[in-house]
């Protein structure tokens with residue numbers, strides 16, 4: 001396996017005085033890589049919005065189903081996972097390389113604590129390749145430049161943006177980021193996204209007070225969006241069945257699955 005780690009530019013030590021998203025998300029999915037401040041803020045958000053832990057778990061399970069589908073049924077061998085988060089069970093490379101050991105994966109995050117755990121993300125198969133890039137989703141050109149060292153942009157790429165566009169507060173800028181990255185990948189590439197919503201029909205009424213609390217007490221600032229705004233990120237792409245739905249319901253096993261106020265979709269570039 002080729003392993004590489006593109007050195008961070010101006011990376012900083014983790015700030016343990018303020019709750020950070022990657023660590024709080026880790027707390028919500030039951031991980032141990034977080035500090036007291038993350039647990040306190042995470043628990044307070046959960047008291048405003050009790051389904052938040054279910055959302056975090058539903059999002060990770062969606063990731064598992066989407067990567068399994070794309071590596072297994074669609075035969076894609078390259079993944080660009082933007083807003084990776086801290087390593088947990090079944091990270092993108094583990095699922096993809098279990099199906100196809102030669103899969104190539106590039107992880108991108110801008111949180112120093114995710115960088116500290118990059119070694120776990122970089123341990124893959126002998127045949128494949130994995131890179132970790134410290135970069136900001138607001139700078140898609142930097143992501144593409146550095147990802148091109150590992151991924152072949154003449155062949156299909158799965159662009160994963162799970163729980164990350166909600167940190168680009170300006171909707172036009174978020175659309176611009178998606179467009180820039182999807183323009184750089186060829187036909188047959190996929191966009192996979194999840195995004196929180198305040199839509200009542202998805203059970204998102206508590207998102208607004210929960211996010212107001214988050215924005216006053218934690219970092220980085222976050223926003224939820226409507227199904228319409230989230231669907232617009234898929235413009236020019238063909239959604240795979242069942243389209244944009246609660247991520248808990250996307251190709252979920254038969255039976256009654258509770259709706260999570262976090263939309264998910266997979267779409268292919270024609």
Ligand SMILES: C[S@@+](CC[C@H](N)C(=O)[O-])C[C@H]1O[C@@H](n2cnc3c(N)ncnc32)[C@H](O)[C@@H]1O
Nearest residue numbers: 022025083084085109110111136137162163167
């Ligand atoms: C909600 S977590 C999602 C993790 C993973 N994608 C998942 O779905 O389980 C969001 C991740 O995005 C990262 N993040 C937040 N703002 C970012 C930015 N401006 N650039 C790059 N990564 C960012 C955080 O550090 C965190 O790891």
